[in-house]
Amino acid sequence: MKTLRAFWLRPELRRKMKFQREADPEWAKHVAARPGCEGLFSCLQCGTCSGTCPLSIYMDFAPRRIIALVREGFREDALSCQTIWLCASCYACAVHCPRQIHITDVMYSLKREAVQHKLYPRRFPIPVLAQEFYKIVSRSGRSAEFWLVLRMALRTNPFQLFTMIGTGWQLIRTGRLKLGRERIEGVHQLQRELADKEVA
């Protein structure tokens, strides 16, 4: 995607208007068929979601525009934006939506497709965190906060570790930072379950 460069680079000039030939209506139908995304085409474009979203002021496309982009079929824009990753899945939009669209689940669905096709913004910390979380949990069955943050920082911007020292010290002082990594006993059972062919 040429128009949306990674966040630390200066963006190129960007055409805001979309051309019809860039749209893929088939993809929109495909998305709407996924579990949780059924309500996509009943959206009124009222903007309640963007209004309630606590993070919409940081988004490149607020939730209402994401829904509009998806149902017209602008796949690349919808998958490579930062918006879907900024969504902290607080479900405020889903609760307030007058059409009961599960907007958070639509966001999840887009995140997964973006990861699958490697379309997420490069070195953006949130998808990196999600991937590391996935790895740690698949391997040991439980998450380990310290290792998770460490690996995320090393893969995005190692210098940010210096800014975390203060918080880390506070957590150590109050006995809240656990350095060990827990591994569940049934980790093989879990992996057998996760590797089931029906799912994969």
Place this chain on the structure above:
Amino acid sequence: MTPPVYGYYPGCSVRGTGAAYEESLLTLFRLLDLPLEELKDWNCCGATSYMCIDEEQAFLLSARNLALARQAGLKEVVAPCSACYLGLRKTQDYTERYPEIARKVRHALAAANLPSLDSVKVRHPLEVLFADVKPEQIRSKVVRHWRGGRVACYYGCQLVRPFAEADRAHDPTRMDDLLRAVGVPTVDYALKTKCCGGALTGTIHGVGVRLNYILLKEAARKGAEAIATACPLCQYNLDAYQAEIRREAGEVMDMPILYFTQILGWALGGDAKALGLGRAISGRRFITEWFPKHPEAVEKYV
């Protein structure tokens, strides 16, 4: 009549940054004579971050926990972390609504020699204390006066959202009711279900801290001197970055962020150490003042 045995699903957070939540929850349930039985060998619930990579596998993670509860013969599971609570309930909701997902989950569970997916009720401590124990009964067991200031009840987002039954989505009041029952004055806090940013304070730090700044500032404006939370992530976010907010926004802000279980446990005669009150980062001077190590002769309340 013997009280029901609740299964207990701690979740990864309460074993790390949220240690005080587990300590206070276990103490509180012991004081109320409610048995909690921890699920044996539980795993991650497949929360937010896992769901971003693979949804069906996230459901499988939750399904294994529910199957373990079933195996142990437990009918109800208490999940104190809001993200775990939502993750487990979302799995149940999706397997009920989508037969295709249910089929896959059942197949995978069978492949791992786990019992099939049967109904186990997932509950949040807030719901258990409000609906099963009832505020009046908690009130009758109070042994200590509240010495602190007014408290803003912050429910957080995932606790009250679509798959949850813990409270009303738009205007939850159960935590306020519980705290008032033990004599704690609460304030009207409009941002009680606004998001704290979850993992954002770790990933895009500035954005996450700003969300928490708004929450703290509004609580202070309403006259609250502390915030009560029901989720380890909310507590961590509101607690850990107050020094940074003081430095960058030039605010006078030093507010203790407590778990509602700590406040209830204290009122019911729990020990400050057993309630994990020493684990707070912000507002420590208030905490030592409100929850003294050696409280004077216990007086009967009400």
